[in-house]
Amino acid sequence: MAGMNTLPSEIVLNIARFLEPLDIVHLQEVNKRFLALGRDDTLWREQCFTTSPFLENLRRRRKLVSEGSEHDPQLRDLARALATGNGLGESRLTRPREEARDLKARSNERIRRMANWDPSFPDENVNFYDEFIARNAPISTSWLQQPRNRESAQHEYLEIRGMGLYSETGESDSSMVVAPLDDGSVCIWDIAGTRGRKGSIIGRSNSGILFPHEATNTNGPKERSNMISAGVTECVSVDSVRKTAYFAVQDGMTFYLSDLKLFHVLQGRFQDNLVEVDLQTLTAVSREKFPFLITALSEARYPVPLTVGTNLSLYLHDPRSRGQLGQASGLSERVETYDSSFGSLRDARSQDFRSLLNPEPSPVYAHLSQPGPLSILHMPSSGDEWNGNGDVYVAGRFPSILNYDRRYFPKLRGTIYSGARLCALASLPYPFTQMEKDLARRAELSTQQVFEAKTRPGNTLIACGEYNSKGSLEMYGLSPNPHQTTMSSDSFAGSLHNSVLKNRQTSSSSKLLSVSNHGTRIVVSDGSGNLKWLERDGFTVARRWNVAHGSVEAAIGIFGSMGDSYVDSGSGDIVLKLANTHRGQRENLANEDLVLWTGEKIGLLGFSNKPGFTAESFEEKGPQTPEEAHKEREECTYSQTMRQALQANANEVRFMQGLGLGRSHR
Known part of the structure; x- marks a missing residue:
């Protein structure tokens, strides 16, 4: 090893190319x-x-082409059409490459294929060591400390009603x-381990600070059922x-009338509140x-x-234009609200709600012709996100998808037709073109074409939701040209057509609930509790x-651990919202945890053999007698056995629904 330490770096790296990834990791332990x-x-x-699955897909297409050539010409043409996929001509895989026999030509071909695969962009800082870990290392989920009800003698667990990241x-x-809790308090967790134990609660406000003063009953407990409306994830x-x-x-x-476009709101009381909380004083x-x-809030x-x-x-x-209302104790003295008639703030009791049903444009707010916004995304017009x-x-x-220019709000700038019911939006500060992505997926672009495609200006809008009861993942290439971003114009509609991807076949068999960027991949969650990482x-x-x-808290399947498990039938918990702990868009995100909110609890998804902690890890337990420890193990075993029995019964029911023919893969 001492002799190897004197070798030039180029030779050491060339030797390392022939090692397995685990051996390369062991090599790092030798010296600095x-x-x-x-x-x-x-x-x-x-x-x-x-x-990566990129090479496996190429081998599968090559095998399809070679098998098709052994059949009659009609089947051979069909196999080539399936391998090509776009009808633009023969694939590079179908054309013989005599020069590939040469070693240099083989090396150039590998470089070209790697360029077609490479998901990073020239100005993107990607650490591929972290990328390899995120793509291949074991996955585990650690659940944050679950808060308890301080006003109850039983101290039962409280549900977590939303989630936001704080830097x-x-x-x-x-x-x-x-996050807000079910008792109207606000709770803060440490997920980096900088202020305490990772995953523990480091701050919690008094109960009821989020409740409107009308909801407080002096003769009983505060109302909790209507704190946050069901189905609102961006709260x-x-x-x-x-x-x-x-x-x-x-x-x-x-209250809804038969016409969904018309609402009748009882004046004076039945409204919705936007509460601002100081995170330093938790008031x-x-x-x-x-x-x-309120159905959606944008990022602040x-x-x-x-x-x-x-x-x-x-x-x-x-927030700079609102009046200071004081601390939580003074909220009942003054409540301000929007007055849609005059564009000012007036007392809530004098609010005229009928004016909000007026279809005439308002200088204060934007009318929506159809109800139900679920996600709002802010995208900068240039590289400066603070302008x-x-x-x-x-x-x-x-x-x-509705598009507004903040400078001319509330005038609608344009729309992008989707056809799906979308519930989450994300963005990438890089261009997207479907045709070039399809060609790159089949390794048909030259290195120069790949470079030109990645250096073209533009942004990518990512959306997910449901289309005909199946998941829909959609990507839209947006041009930075202000004259082309009027999406309702005919000129932009033509250019937009080549930069739209709607994956409604393989994204998910159930509704997609959330989407986020994670390293050089896109991660989505669906209604069956599954997470799926896709390439860009x-x-x-x-x-x-x-x-x-x-x-550790999850149910164990009847077949035990199965590596990268993917259970279409679901397993109980579903991820309503996921977010990456890294806020920078042009930095590497792979080594950061994903924060998961299931509607009741919050977890951290990381890459390790076992979870770093569980919700029970934060419970203070006194010394147990042997009898108490034995009883606790028996209860845990009984709970696991019952979960396995219920899972087996659910599998039998799904099998019988198919009349013994098994599940149909849609």
Whole structure:
């Protein structure tokens, strides 16, 4: 080994190329020099390429073409058409390459294929060592400490009603999670281990600070059932710069008439509140009432105004223009709300709600012709995310994605037709073109064509939801040209057609609930509790996982552990919202945890053999007698056995539904 330590770095790296990934990791333990060489980005980029499904897909297409050539000409032409897939001509795989016999030509061909596979962009900082871990390492889920009810003698667990990530001053990564609880309090967890034990509660407000003052009953407990409306996942927005958080809190009920476009709201009481909470003092500092149910909040990034989506309207909420309402104890003295008639703030009791049903444009808010926005995305118009001049994209229970320019709000700038019911939006600061992605997936682009495709200006809008009861993952290439971003224009509709991908076949057999960027991949969650990582082409699956596996608290399947488990039937918990702890878009995200919210609890998904902690890890338990320990083990065994029995019974029911023919893979 001493002699090897004197070898030039190029020779050491060339030797490392022939080692297995585990051996390369062991090589890093020799000394600091080998540690640096063992983390070489080019080395691990090649390892990611070798273990990716990209090469396997190429081999499958080549086999299909070779088998088709052995049949009659009609079948051969069909096999070639399936391998080519786009009808633009023969694939590179079908044309003989005499020069590939030469060693240099083989090397150039491998470089070209790797360029077609490479998911990174020229100005993107990607650590492929972390990428390899995220693509191949075991997955585990650690559940954060579950808060308890302090006002009850039983101290039962409280449900977590939302989720938002909180970053400390000067940090790009999120180190804390902020969430409302079922008792109206606000709770903060440490997910980085910088302020305490990782996954533990580091702060919690008094109970009831999120409740409207009308919901407080002096003769009994506070109302909890209507705090956050069911089905609203984007109900928390955290402004890390101002150290505040916004919570959408329901106050009363909304009555629907037979015409879904028309709502009748009882005046005076049945409204919805936007509560602003100071995260340093954990007290409510302001409350604003909105006339309709708040269904979505955008990300809060000072000084860009927060976009508030209600059932029938959109508002720009600028925290700098509101009045200071004092601490939580003074909220009952003054409550302010939007007055849609005059564009000012008036007392809630004098609010005229009939004006909100007026179809005439308003200078204060944007009318929605169809109810139900579920996700609001802020996208900058340039590389500066703090200029406040970016676009606002709104998706929900209507068939189109709405686009607003914040400078001309509330005028609608344009729409993108989807046809699906979308519930989550994300973005990438890089261009997207479906045709080039399809050609790259089949390794048909030259290195120059790959470079030109990745250096073209533009952004990518990512959406997910449901189409005909199946999951829909959609990607839209957006042009930075302001004259082309009027999406309702005919000129842009033609260019948009080549940059739209709608994966409604292989994304999921059930509704997609959330989407996020994770390293150089896109991760989605569905209604069966599954997580799926896809490449940036929107089709190639990197790996799958079910939220029930890799967790000590999860039910054990009847077939035991199965590696990257993927259970279409579901396992109980589903991920309503997922987010990456890394906030920078042009930095590597692979080594960061994913934060998962199931509607009741919050977990961290990481890459390790076992969870770092569980919700029970934070419980203070006294010394147990042998009898108590034996009883606890028996209870755990009984619980596991019952879960396995119920799972087996569910499998039998699904089998019988298919009349013994097995499950049909849609």
